[in-house]
Every structure is written in C-alpha cells, then in structure tokens.
Amino acid sequence: MSALTDDTLPITPRAMRDEMIVFAAMALLLAVVPFTGIYPFFVMQALCFALLACAFNLLIGYGGLLSFGHAMFLGTAGYVSAHALKVWGLPPELGIVVGTAAAALLGLVTGYISIKRQGIYFSMITLALSQLLYFLYLQAPFTHGEDGIQGIPQGHLFGIFDLSKPLVLYYVVLVGFLGGFLLIYRTINSPFGEVLKSIRENEPRAISLGYKTDQYKLLAFILSGTLAGFAGSLKVFVAQNASLTDVHWSMSGEIVLMTLVGGLGTIFGPVVGAFVIIAMQQYLAGFGQWVTVIQGVIFVSCVLLFRRGLVGELAHLLRRSL
Amino acid sequence: MQALYAQLLVGLINGSFYALLSLGLAVIFGMLNIINFAHGALYMMGAFVAYFLLNLGGINYWWALIIAPVVVGIFGMILERTMLQWLAGLDHLYGLLLTFGIALIVQGVFQNYFGSSGLPYSIPDQLKGGVNLGFMFLPVYRGWVVVFSLVVCLATWFLIEKTQLGAYLRAATENPTLVRAFGINVPRMITLTYGLGVGLAALAGVLSAPINQVRPLMGADLIIVVFAVVVIGGMGSIMGSIITGFALGVIEGLTKYFYPEASNTVVFVLMVVVLLVKPTGLTGRAA
Numbered sequence: 316m317s318a319l320t321d322d323t324l325p326i327t328p329r330a331m332r333d334e335m336i337v338f339a340a341m342a343l344l345l346a347v348v349p350f351t352g353i354y355p356f357f358v359m360q361a362l363c364f365a366l367l368a369c370a371f372n373l374l375i376g377y378g379g380l381l382s383f384g385h386a387m388f389l390g391t392a393g394y395v396s397a398h399a400l401k402v403w404g405l406p407p408e409l410g411i412v413v414g415t416a417a418a419a420l421l422g423l424v425t426g427y428i429s430i431k432r433q434g435i436y437f438s439m440i441t442l443a444l445s446q447l448l449y450f451l452y453l454q455a456p457f458t459h460g461e462d463g464i465q466g467i468p469q470g471h472l473f474g475i476f477d478l479s480k481p482l483v484l485y486y487v488v489l490v491g492f493l494g495g496f497l498l499i500y501r502t503i504n505s506p507f508g509e510v511l512k513s514i515r516e517n518e519p520r521a522i523s524l525g526y527k528t529d530q531y532k533l534l535a536f537i538l539s540g541t542l543a544g545f546a547g548s549l550k551v552f553v554a555q556n557a558s559l560t561d562v563h564w565s566m567s568g569e570i571v572l573m574t575l576v577g578g579l580g581t582i583f584g585p586v587v588g589a590f591v592i593i594a595m596q597q598y599l600a601g602f603g604q605w606v607t608v609i610q611g612v613i614f615v616s617c618v619l620l621f622r623r624g625l626v627g628e629l630a631h632l633l634r635r636s637l
Numbered sequence: 638m639q640a641l642y643a644q645l646l647v648g649l650i651n652g653s654f655y656a657l658l659s660l661g662l663a664v665i666f667g668m669l670n671i672i673n674f675a676h677g678a679l680y681m682m683g684a685f686v687a688y689f690l691l692n693l694g695g696i697n698y699w700w701a702l703i704i705a706p707v708v709v710g711i712f713g714m715i716l717e718r719t720m721l722q723w724l725a726g727l728d729h730l731y732g733l734l735l736t737f738g739i740a741l742i743v744q745g746v747f748q749n750y751f752g753s754s755g756l757p758y759s760i761p762d763q764l765k766g767g768v769n770l771g772f773m774f775l776p777v778y779r780g781w782v783v784v785f786s787l788v789v790c791l792a793t794w795f796l797i798e799k800t801q802l803g804a805y806l807r808a809a810t811e812n813p814t815l816v817r818a819f820g821i822n823v824p825r826m827i828t829l830t831y832g833l834g835v836g837l838a839a840l841a842g843v844l845s846a847p848i849n850q851v852r853p854l855m856g857a858d859l860i861i862v863v864f865a866v867v868v869i870g871g872m873g874s875i876m877g878s879i880i881t882g883f884a885l886g887v888i889e890g891l892t893k894y895f896y897p898e899a900s901n902t903v904v905f906v907l908m909v910v911v912l913l914v915k916p917t918g919l920t921g922r923a924a
Contacts, residue, residue, distance in 0.1 A: 375730075379728075381730045381733070383733075428909055428912050428913065429912075431912055431913075431916035432868070432912070432916055432917075434729060434730070435672045435729055435730065435732075435733055436868060438672075438730065438733060439672065439864040439865075439867065439868050440868055440908070440912065442861055442864060443861060443864055443865040443868065443905050443908055444905065444909070446861045446862075446865075446905060447902050447905035447906065447909075450901040450902045450905075451902065453901075454898060454901075564861060568737060568741070571734065571737075575734060603749070604745050604748040604749045605745065605749060606745075607741050607742075607744065607745030607748065608741065608742050608745035608746055608749070610738075610741055610745075611738045611739065611740070611741030611742035611743075611745060612738070612742060613738070614734060614735070614737060614738025614741060615720065615735055615738035615739060615742070617734075617738075618724070618731050618734050618735040618738065619720060619723060619735070622731070
C-alpha cells in the first residue's frame, strides 16, 4: 500500500521559514478582509470550515486515518454550544468551552470504538457512528428535530466584545481560526506528530519500535475531534443556528472534499480547499442540484488527476513544504 | 401478534436488500480491494432502469429483473475500465473517495431530472394479492422478494465457492500474479467481478422498486446501514455477508415492534457492541 502523501519533505530550517512566511501572509490577508469589500459573512463561514478541514487533515494527512464522520463533531459541538447559550444562558466563552468539551468527549468514545479497525473499516465505522448520532439528534427533544436550534443570542465575549457586531465577530472568529491552526501546526511538528507520521507510513514498524500506536491514534482522533468541535462552536456564532445538516453524513463528505481539493497532508491545503469549496457553493447556488454533480466531478478528478490537491501540487512543483 | 409477524416480514425484506448489497460489496472488495461507495447509487439505478423499461418501453418486471442488472453491470464495467483500474496499488482510501465522487455524480444527475420525490412502480400482476397463512396475511410480492433474493444469494455463494470460475476468482484474489502466469486474464476477471457485484446491487434495486418508491436518494441512506452490516459481519466470507444481512434485517424488524424509537439506530448500536467485543466482526478476518 502506498502512502497517502509520498513526498513529504523533511523539516528543515528552510521549510519552517517557508511555512512561517506563508502563515504570516495568510494571517495578514485575512486580517484586512473587512476593509476590502469582500462579504465578511462568507469569509467567517469559510474560516470555520477551514479550521474543520485542518482538524480533519491532522487525522488523515498525518495519521493516515480517513474519518468519514467528522460532521458529528461539528454538529455535536454546535448543538451543545447553541443549547448552552440559548437555554442555559451561558456567556459566549463558556458556550464555546462546553461545546468543544462535548466534542472532545465524543472523540474519546468514538475514537476508542473506531480505532480498533484500520483502513476502510475505520472509515465505515466513523461514518456509521455519525449516522447513529444523526438519528439520535433527529429524535432528541433538545435539538428540535428538523427545525434545529434557532435564534441563538451572540452575547458579549468575556463581557467585552459585542459579537453581534460583524466586525468584532469577524476578528474573534479569525483569532479562533489562527489559534487552532497554530495548535495543529505545532502538533504535527512535535515528537508526537513525528510518531503519528511514522504510524501512517508503517504501523507494524512503529509498533515494533515500541510505540503504543493505538494510544497515539486515539490521542490524534480526540485532538482532531476537539478542534473540529471548536470550529463547530465558532460556527454557531456565525450562522446563529445549529441544525441537522451539520451532522448529516453528506457534510462529512464535504469536509473530505475540502481537504482533498487543497491537498491531503499539506499544512495550508485544507484552508485553500475550504475557501474554494465554500466559494463554489456560494456562487453556484443557482445551479441547484448540479452542485452535487460538480462536487462529484471534483472528487473524481482529484483522485484520478491531481491527487496532491491544489497546494500539494504547488508545493511539489516548487519543491517546498507548504 | 399480527403486527409482530408483519414487522418480522418487513425485517426479512430489508434483510434481503442488506444481504444482496453487502454480498456485492464483499465480491468487489475481494477482487478490487475497494469499498464501493457507489453501490447505493447503482442500486438506485437498477430501480430506475426497471422504471424506464416499464414506462418508456412497456417492458415488464420479469424482463427488468434480467435487463436492469445487465445494463447497470455494463455501466459498472465501464466505470471500472475507465476509472477504478487506475487505482490499483494505491491506498484503498482513494477507491473509497473515487466511488464516493461517482455516487455524488450519479445521484445528482438523477435528482436534477426526477427531483427528490418518489416515482411509483406497480407490483406485477402475477405477484399481486396475498395468501392467508392462518397466523398472518402474507402479500405475495413480499414473500417473493425474500425467496428470490435468498436464491440469488445462495447461487452467488455457489458460483464463488463451488465452481471452477469461483476457484479462479478466489485464487486471483489471493495472488493475482501467479494466476496471471497460468494464462488467466486477471484484469478482465476484475472487470467482470465488478460487473457482477454491481449487477447484484441493481437486482436489489429492481426488487425494491414495487415496495419502496423509486427515488434518486433511495440508495444513499441505505448504503450506510449496509456499511454497518458489513462492519458487523466482517466481510470475511460470502456466507457471512448473507447471514449477517438477513439476521440484521430481522433484528431491525423486531426492534420496530418492541421499541420503535430505536429502529433507526439499532444496527449502529449493534455495530458498536460487536466492535467492542470482537473488533474484526463476526466472520471477519483482520483488515
């Protein structure tokens, strides 16, 4: 079996420098968005999905684990945050914490079950688990079934930042995204990340070297789920609702698509992929169901023609780590 | 008691579809090492082909049972020749992603032309009506579905486990290079196997057309349950898929009678329980 990303470059000072430059450029670009006339709601939404895709990519790109149920973290954290804000009346920061913690707990439970099997079985188990949750949320009273949780109060973050102001909300979401991104970046460049990559490349060998690979995989799964949940909690403030579409398995497919388009196992790929897919949905909305067909075509052409994704191909071309 | 028997029958029918679909998945997985995410979409195509045959060509259900699997099987073989074969040797996750993309395209196209609502397909005249069994009333068509799919499942099992062709197939699964050295055209065999697996899905589609309405997304939600069935069964053997498929259908039916709230989730809950006790699945080999 060939590895998912066969040309990961070693971490050299040059690679680190490249990545830092690109990160700074990305942060700067995103920081000036409100002054460019680009619709900020679109960018905020894309940032939430970008963080979600980055969290997903941590698992597949570095651990070789294709989760086909990552929507469950997005949806669970969203529902819990929304419920905490609206019904319990918690302040925004606690709402985010509660939602993210729920995703972490979910990651622990589902991770424990799913990492018992590898490869496609792992994917199918995550998919089935997320569908199980979908039906639970469909029936549970607190999610309000098909209606979802609507009209969530945005409140004041730490009692200071008024999240109902689009500009304030934008920078809060941006800070959340950049923080999550840096955490993921730090993780993949840590000894933990190195072990994860070695599991991706050759698990039996990692086991023979004495690593308890199941523990590493579980930890990666929990971390990925937690960050995906964090993205889901942030998204509640942007969309002001939590609904079943966020838990449905087609959402998991979209997360996979975003990461694949940008480049599996590249640092910036998921961000680019998320922006491309969200922009596509925004501008192709008039085509109705053809959007599904277009997404399918992108899936197929990514797998057949440019398996490295946009950023992956670019990095390969420049022989740089991105 | 009437309601219990009725739910058991529904469970057996659903079990027939689970068995036919997971059987096809097992056959394809054995040869191509691909979990065919497009399986649900191809099942749906089977039902639609039957619908077209009846409404556009006036060709009845009995011909559809033969023609639809052949048509969809040929479509599948084209997919295999043009796309899937390029994935040989790659991580099998790419197969999952590619077939997922194919499923989106197929379902999207059908949704564009037929919307999301269902189209009716009437039960053939010969199978209309019902029989009073004394303890329950059995609609003939439902009994037919269970018996017919059981026969097809066992025939497939016989083909693969007991015939010369099946022996080649199993050998090629174990060691394609060696089998090729004996002068057997392995790539053609892979293509035919995909066609066979897909044909089974289409056959299930035709069978389900008169019971469930013909809709573009009829396979999309079913396939996830079938994946759970596959995880529970472990896809280690052909017989394993068949037995697990029917058994889970029945368990689902019983749940619908005793505790209807859990009927959507019981298969997934079972999957979790089985995984905790026996991670390889009931009949499974290590993946």
